[in-house]
Amino acid sequence: MIPATTPPSLPAPDGLPAASLVGVGASLDETAALRPVVRAAIACVLGERADHPDVEDCTHEALARALEGRSRLRDGEPLRPWVLGIARHVALDVLRRRRRTRRAEAQPAHDAEAQGELLEAVEDPAPGPEERASQSERARRIELALQKLAEPQRRALLAFHVEGLNYQQISRRLDIPLGTVATWIARGRRCLAEALGE
Secondary structure (H helix, E strand, O other): OOOOOOOOOOOOHHHOOHHHHOOOOHHHHHHHHOHHHHHHHHHHHHOOOOOOHHHHHHHHHHHHHHHHOHHHOOOOOOHHHHHHHHHHHHHHHHHHHHHHHHHHHHHHHHHHHHHHHHHHHOOOOOOOHHHHHHHHHHHHHHHHHHHHOOHHHHHHHHHHHOOOOOHHHHHHHHOOOHHHHHHHHHHHHHHHHHHHOO
16 A cells, blocks of 8 residues: 655746635646747737736736636536636736726826817906007096086086985985986986097
């Protein structure tokens, strides 16, 4: 009778813990033999050279997942397509992560551009130089026209248009009849319209 011996511990490929390899036997050798094919497939998906660090990381991850999930492989199912499928998914995860990182890095610049475009599209509510000059000239002409009015008439007109008082309030303030207030305001408006050419 042959004495029972403990099987020799298998070396872990690329840092895989030896404990995770217990009971995998021949599948470890089969999976390790697929390393060059897995590396080439991942390099193709990532669009990188085979010696790129991301390719090596993905290769290691794909082989580790294959070894850990070996029990999910159905009897008689070929190992190579199954492992290559895992490798493809690992590589696609890396591509997605890269895209998210690029988007996150580009987002602040894009936001700044969008804000700049938005600010340029919004009209400035302040009057432009021509409009300010026109308003200034109009104000000067109004001031000259107001100076030509008699003092009580000017006070009535300013109380109505500037202070927003109604005819009754102006009548009480200036102690004049309501009809006089209406007449003074109407005449004052006509004088202003003539001075402004309106």
